[in-house]
Amino acid sequence: xxxxxxxxxxxxxxxxxxxxxxxxxxxxxxxxxxxxxxxxxxxxxxxxxxxxxxxxxxxxxxxxxxxxxxxxxxxxxxxxxxxxxxxxxxxxxxxxxxxxxxxxxxxxxxxxxxxxxxxxxxxxxxxxxxxxxxxxxxxxxxxxxxxxxxxxxxxxxxxxxxxxxxxxxxxxxxxxxxxxxxxxxxxxxxxxxxxxxxxxxxxxxxx
Numbered sequence: 244x245x246x247x248x249x250x251x252x253x254x255x256x257x258x259x260x261x262x263x264x265x266x267x268x269x270x271x272x273x274x275x276x277x278x279x280x281x282x283x284x285x286x287x288x289x290x291x292x293x294x295x296x297x298x299x300x301x302x303x304x305x306x307x308x309x310x311x312x313x314x315x316x317x318x319x320x321x322x323x324x325x326x327x328x329x330x331x332x333x334x335x336x337x338x339x340x341x342x343x344x345x346x347x348x349x350x351x352x353x354x355x356x357x358x359x360x361x362x363x364x365x366x367x368x369x370x371x372x373x374x375x376x377x378x379x380x381x382x383x384x385x386x387x388x389x390x391x392x393x394x395x396x397x398x399x400x401x402x403x404x405x406x407x408x409x410x411x412x413x414x415x416x417x418x419x420x421x422x423x424x425x426x427x428x429x430x431x432x433x434x435x436x437x438x439x440x441x442x443x444x445x446x447x448x449x450x
Contacts, residue, residue, distance in 0.1 A: 284319075
C-alpha cells in the first residue's frame with residue numbers, strides 16, 4: 244500500500260533555481276518523508292520513475308521545463324505520449340504533481356488518469372514563476388500531511404488547493420477521474436488564485 248511521502252525528480256538548467264531541491268529542504272524541516280533526485284539524462288529520468296514505483300510513496304513531484312506537448316529533461320524533449328508510457332504501471336492510485344510551465348494540460352491529464360490510473364494530475368497551466376513555486380509547494384504539502392492522516396476526500400484536496408492558491412496567487416489545475424473506472428471522461432478544476440469560485444469542466448476522452 245502506498246504511504247504518505249513525496250518522491251521528487253528534478254531536471255533544470257544548472258544556472259536556474261532548483262525548485263525541487265528547495266522543496267526537499269523544507270520537507271526535511273517539516274519531517275515529511277521524501278526522496279530527492281536530479282535527473283541528468285532521459286534514461287536516468289526513466290530509471291527514477293521506475294524507482295518511484297517501488298518507493299511506495301503516494302506522490303510523484305516533477306520539477307522541469309514543459310509545455311502542452313511534453314516535458315524537457317536535460318535539454319531533451321519527451322512527448323506527453325512518451326512520458327505517459329514511462330509512467331504506465333507506476334501511478335495507479337497515486338498522484339502526480341507537476342512543477343513545470345503549462346504541464347497541467349488536458350492531453351497529459353487524459354493520459355495520466357485514463358491510461359496510467361492516477362488519482363489526479365495537479366499543476367499549473369501557465370508559465371511558472373520560480374519565486375511563487377518556491378513557496379506554494381512546501382505550503383501545499385504541509386497542509387496535505389494534515390488531511391492525509393485520515394480518509395482524504397476530493398473535497399478536502401480541493402479546499403486545500405484553493406487555500407494555497409489564493410494565499411500565493413498561484414493558479415492551479417486539478418484533474419481527476421470522473422467515473423470509478425477512470426475511462427471516458429475526466430474532471431478539470433481550475434483555481435485562479437483569487438477568491439472567485441473554481442471552474443469545473445468535464446473533458447470527454449476519445450477511446
